[in-house]
Amino acid sequence: MLPFNKPYFTGNETKYIESAVSSGKISGNGDYTKKCQSFFEQNFGIKKCLLTTSCTDALEMAAILIDIKPGDEVIMPSYTFVSTANAFVLRGATIVFADSRKDHPNIDENAIEGLITSKTKAIVPVHYAGVACEMDTIMDIAKRHNLYVIEDAAQAIDSYYTGKDNVKRALGSIGHLAAFSFHETKNIISGEGGLLAINDEKFINRAEIIWEKGTNRSSFFRGEVDKYGWVDIGSSFLPSEIIAAFLWAQLENLEQIQMVRKNHWESYFDKLATWARENRIELPQLPDYASNNAHMFYLICDSLEQRTKLLDYLKQHDILAVFHYISLHESPFYDKLHKGGVLPETDRFTDTLVRLPLFYELNPNVVIDVLLKAAF
Incomplete structure (x- = not known):
């Protein structure tokens, strides 16, 4: 895996x-x-x-x-x-x-x-x-x-x-x-x-x-x-x-670590762009005012069902991808205390965001090649 x-x-x-x-x-x-x-x-x-x-x-x-x-x-x-x-x-x-x-x-x-x-x-x-x-x-x-x-x-x-x-x-x-x-x-x-x-x-x-x-x-x-x-x-x-x-x-090695991580991030972004568009999947967006430190590469699926299929597909091919946060305003501890109403974008990210593997020794092409063979 x-x-x-x-x-x-x-x-x-x-x-x-x-x-x-x-x-x-x-x-x-x-x-x-x-x-x-x-x-x-x-x-x-x-x-x-x-x-x-x-x-x-x-x-x-x-x-x-x-x-x-x-x-x-x-x-x-x-x-x-x-x-x-x-x-x-x-x-x-x-x-x-x-x-x-x-x-x-x-x-x-x-x-x-x-x-x-x-x-x-x-x-x-x-x-x-x-x-x-x-x-x-x-x-x-x-x-x-x-x-x-x-x-x-x-x-x-x-x-x-x-x-x-x-x-x-x-x-x-x-x-x-x-x-x-x-x-x-x-x-x-x-x-x-x-x-x-x-x-x-x-x-x-x-x-x-x-x-x-x-x-x-x-x-x-x-x-x-x-x-x-x-x-x-x-x-x-x-x-x-x-x-x-x-x-x-x-x-001491911050510059080298960052260079490698950014190269991995850019490989994901460049090579998955067409595939993502064809599958109604969004890639990360960087505002004009923000730089990219390549901490994470994520995908935004168009539904919870699509995300589930994507995660299962990657797992079947021995790749561990994961979702991320569950909305805190709907958590068991805080849901009764939350008075701010519905937070639709937060809930959308909770249901649709997928994080792909990203670490120094990664070969991103392993993940990219598997994704490019699939349609969702």
């Missing part, structure tokens, strides 16, 4: 892990942690970065930083992973789900403003498949209504947004806060792992405290205070140096 995903190893992961172990500093916030954080700050224009044990943790830190409390409302797409919502639900927030765009699973920026109430605290755009949401509109809405923007950039490393000012900005560097993932299914991996990106300087000091279990330990080790103690809420969000060492080996 050709897998949907296969983690790629550069060859230096175990070397750097051995280096971290031999240093005697493996508990976190050591040299490899600092290397990874500096990489994001210097390469993607982020003011301050903190490694976390997961993207989920980074989102939970963001919810704490903006002081989410019971009764607050947070607007986000329904077509996303549960962690996007859980981070705010854990603090007592009510989630207000917005529909997706017609041409892309990203949040429909034109649906946001009508969902804002006096209780709204934040907007959480999710850059699905590493493709940018329309951030100029979202940031303008947030500014006019005094709201925070937290980018869920889990899939969006090395992806960019070009705004109306013609300036290209890295995803994760635009909102007040952002969260990245290094789960083994992502472009750059550490097994599990994440990163909190801080673009509003007022959050930096408190973020370090929350990151260090609610203590001012980081300030102590910088010599800014003569002792450290419990000064705020927090948790054990920072990862071990072993995870950071693994991640550093990946980040």
